[in-house]
Amino acid sequence: MTAPSTRRSGLRPTLRLRLTLLNGVLLVGAGAILLLLAWLLVRDALAPAADLRPGTEVVLDDGTRLDADQWEDQLLAAAKWQLLVKGLLALLAVSVVGVVGAYLVAGRALRPLHQVTTTARHLGETTLDQRIGYAGTDDEVAELANTFDAMLDRIAAAFESQKRFVANASHELRTPLAVMRTEIDVTLADDTADVAEFRRMGAVVRDASERANGLVDALLVLARTEAQSGGGLDRRVETDLAGGAARALSAMRREIERIKVRVKTDLADAPVVGDPGLLDRLAGNLVENAVRYNHLHGTIWVSTGSDGVHSRLVVRNTGFEVDQADVPGLFEPFRRGGRERTGARGSGLGLSIVRAVCGAHGGTVDVIAQAGGGLEVTVTLPAAGAPIAATTDGRA
Structure with missing residues (x-):
């Protein structure tokens, strides 16, 4: 018996996807903050004309003469544009690499969880011997996998104990019932059986029924007591x-x-x-x-x-x-x-x-x-x- 699959089609907000998106948001946010800081530093620090006398002209390589303040504005605008373009390209590249890397790393880290899910989905009466057997890094995922394996060990032991209990109880109940059936059949098949023989048969049947009744009573007491062990005494x-x-x-x-x-x-x-x-x-x-x-x-x-x-x-x-x-x-x-x-x-x-x-x-x-x-x-x-x-x- 296997558990029905809970896998749905389409994009799901899986843990892997959420971790990837979180990592992407953090990367983009951190990159955007760094780009903004660089923008502000360039704007505040790039002021070469501040130390020149008013009216000073700057001669460029092509012979063009510009007022120092005008040249400073052009220089600052060009620097801001270069910073913006190259910064955005770098931010995009880092974000893509970070998101893809986060997706792969999260998938590898969460692989034992998929093993847990697969194992749990295929668990049944005949497959309680399946285990995850995680052999990776000793981290929280390993702890979860080991805990799941330990839980399966306890479930398997309890299941085997329950099967033995049912088999033994069946045997115990079958024995007095078989005795009663045998005594009745033998006595009824004997045409010469007299009152004394029927009395002997009745005594045997009574003893066997008392044994069966005592067993049933003991089973009921055991079940009642074990139930109260978890929920408190009545x-x-x-x-x-x-x-x-x-x-x-x-x-x-x-x-x-x-x-x-x-x-x-x-x-x-x-x-x-x-x-x-x-x-x-x-x-x-x-x-x-x-x-x-x-x-x-x-x-x-x-x-x-x-x-x-x-x-x-x-x-x-x-x-x-x-x-x-x-x-x-x-x-x-x-x-x-x-x-x-x-x-x-x-x-x-x-x-x-x-x-x-x-x-x-x-x-x-x-x-x-x-x-x-x-x-x-x-x-x-x-x-x-x-x-x-x-x-x-x-x-x-």
Whole structure:
């Protein structure tokens, strides 16, 4: 797909033409001023008869006798005429050369702008790899070309990320739908299926539908939170991260008991101002990840606190080992710490939502891979009463 051409026929007030005209006006103006000054200097300085006695005559080469004053007038008139004619010819020549030179120099200087225009006109889904690659003088035009190339890099990266996101979301949604379709088809094709078999099929379909519903809900939360990161929160209510952490632990109580995870807490007051629903989701995702990516008889540490300027929520867990170099990738949607999509529980959107919520509340999230396995995730938000500046930067 290419952008429609905006080129119009006829003479247009292009930047090149305007620069050329400006240069021409300046040259003609400067030349005219110099010619006028020369005219005035000749008029005032050329007065040879001023030092002669009145009535003095001047004898020319041809023997003609002229009064000194008359001879001076003729000399001055001839000098003015010569100055005018030769000055105008010189001004015309300088103006023509200057305008043509300015047109050529402006065209060469603005060539990268035409490259920017051509590249932008041909940009499309399949041509995002095109770049200007300006290699000229390090000036403002080079800065513009390099900025445009950097913008294309960001757009291409965002486009690829979006394509991966759509593909992964499609895969995640297709899996539970395929499970439901398969269970229904197999059960209906079995003529000997009894009530117990239909109940088993119903349980499988219910679990698959809950998984699909949870994924859709997570996608909606992520989209809503990322939208608020740029335009401000819809709700600003004073709440406490300690309460959200406690509610998250309570919601995961059965899973904690099932895998016999030890929980150690230090929940001091951590007041913040923001959307309580999103902040509860943040704490819930961190605790849920700490439980689901733990091992049998593992440990979870959850602590909150505030220094008056920032409020913090720290969730640390034991579990499988993660390389610190792989930590930034955990914030990408559908990444599960080395286990992507198949064979892992959850939607893979937990840390993506955490980063988006932190950005919407003007905070940051830091993740440190623990020696021996597990992660330590620290969420830092402005404390209640401190200024809140929305940002989309979540550090890893």
